[in-house]
Amino acid sequence: MNLMPSRSDLKVEAAPAAKPAIPMIEIDHVSQVFQTSSRQDHLALSDISLTIDAGAFVSILGPSGCGKSTLLYIVGGFVNPTQGTARMKGSPITGPGPDRGPVFQEFALFPWKTVLGNIMYGPRQQGVKAAEAESQGRALIEMVGLKGFEHFYPKELSGGMKQRVALARTLAYHPAVLLMDEPFGALDAHTRTRLQNDLLNIWERDRKTVLFVTHSVEEAVFLSDKVVMMSRSPGRIKQIIDIDLPRPRRRTELLLDPRYQKYVVDIERMFDDAGDDGLQP
């Protein structure tokens, strides 16, 4: 196992597939200050620098309030950093766009559209013709396992199903980077593990770059190539850990794998030692 020392800028290397010159995502000395209602300044993120290569599955792991979601939103272009810049393929990120697709914990599905309507939204927005968008949409619906639910409204779906739709909706406009903000946090444990498996299966197909925010150590180790550990507020990067486990990963095998268990235990210990409570297995 590879434990990299804690330094300001750390390079997170890609999975063996690609070795591009320009990294997919660069986060360059980013800090974020928020004004709370009591007129006080809250330092959410402190001098974060991080590089992510194409095709890497990277988890951002930390306790509640450490700013990990904020970091994701900055990469997504939804929030502008108070200091520093975020770049994608060398160009600064100035706003949201279809190259960085979000999947939120609250699903954020359009309630006035059906499952198919939600999924077709992105392609239609990009000018894809209706018939083409529909057939693409149907294929995606089948891929996420929701065949038959095309004309259902989000309110008629369970949490797990909604998240599948959210994922399909984002995949529909082919983003190069997937930004996932604790996507399985609102689901029960059983659904969560199923969706984790499904996510990996889908990801294996085209190996998009994924930034995955979570507070679950097990989830981070199971899914990722790299785990970026963040400290409590103000958020800083504590450590970055390479997860050297073979793919494809099967949960039932992995749970009994001593290497997996060691990763989990070591990471938990690191958080415990730092007194960063609030972390769940």
Add this chain to the structure above:
Amino acid sequence: MTLRALIARLAPLLACLGLLAVWQIAALALNNDSFPTALESIRAIPAILDDKEALINILASLRRMAIGFGTAVLVSIPLGLLMGRSRGVASFFNPLLMVIYPVPKAALMPIIMLWLGIGDLSKTLVIFLGVSLPVIYHSFEGAKAVEEKMLWSGAAMGLSAVERLTRIVLPAALPEILTGCRTGLVLALITMVTSEMIARQSGAGNILFNALDMGQYDTVFAMIIIIGAMGICLDAAFERMRQRLVRWSEPQFDIPLSFS
């Protein structure tokens, strides 16, 4: 306080002044005898307030409004609460209320006048009816929304059905009830004015139309300002009281959802 905060606090006042300014300019521009300027109308106000007759009329209006509003609230809140918690009671009254709802209560004036004469009673009754409906409705909605589990906790603590209604449902539904009361207050004022415009005998509405008939246009507009001021003051006072009473609740949307 920063300039920005100051402007924010004074904003309603600024809005009033702005509207009066627009009125003034429009009136001067139109130069119509029947459209006096804001200043002319404001100058006519002291004349009204000095006139004993007019003052009695206005106070009578307010008194009728108070009685109508008060009795309506006393009757409607319990009824609404009961409807909210008992499906039977709700099903019993709902259709009846839905039928009465779109009937303009002030429109009942002529009929009620036929039965009860043109005095205070008919006007007060109409105000009572006008206020009851929104208060019942909001009490109903507020009571309905009370979490079942809160009541179970109460029952486990040994509270009887009536006690649960008064000590749990009522306070829990209070924010919604007060919203209904605020709507009712606005309605009371409107019903009062309208009923007086229809059953001309006494009151602020009566003064308005008398002035209209006699061509005293600046009095007409002055009365409008007075009635408008009454509405704003009553609403502001009620809102202040409401905020005190339900400080604990989630921040309510502060602009009033007012009714005609």
Add this chain to the structure above:
Amino acid sequence: MNGRGVTTDLLLGLIPITLLLAIWQGTVSFGLAPPTLLPPPGHVFMRMAEQLVTASFDQEILATLFRLFAGFLIAVVLGIAIGLAAAVNPTINAAVRPMVRVLAPLPKVALYPALLLLLGFGHESKITLVAADALFPILLSTYYGASTVEQKLIWSAMAAGTPPSEILFKVILPSAAPSILTGCRIGLVISCIVVFLAEMITSTDGLGHVLITAARTFQAVDMFVPLITISLLGLILNGLLQAARAYLLRGFPEV
């Protein structure tokens, strides 16, 4: 909710209405009230049936409906436009909020004499009054709905490639639809009430005028007819709006 529950509800609901009718009939039959003041229900409904097929009465209904719709539609267009604008633009918001706070609690019916002076005794003054009264609930509900749109919905749409100029119509407006339609419902009820009252205060035609004319000639039966007519109209229009609402909001969870 099972079928039997609905039927019991319906039956239970009919009781007070039937009771009311029974009391009404009883009061007349037992001579508790003279028929000149309180005509029996039968007479009233018969008279109403008569009137409904009379051309002149239908003209009155049309006059009332015209003013009602015109005023309501103006209120809808203005209310939604201003409400949306105030929700998305801070400057407009700063200008609109204090004005609404001042104007909303004002009994706009008090402005009616002013409107009569400025616009005459015909349709215009009434339509303006209806619009002025129906405007605020619609504006407020639109503003409320538009300003409480879930941020993540907007972000999802932006990430999918929606330019900021389209967010208003593609995300905010549909998202605010439940609130807007609730406001429209309130506005519609208010429109029914106000148009009738305005016609009662001064008018030469319309249902309100019919009632006043009947009052002046002490025709009790003829007084009930327009009242019941406007109630029925209100119920029908409300029902239509609810149906439209159910269709438009079919995707939304029960609000």
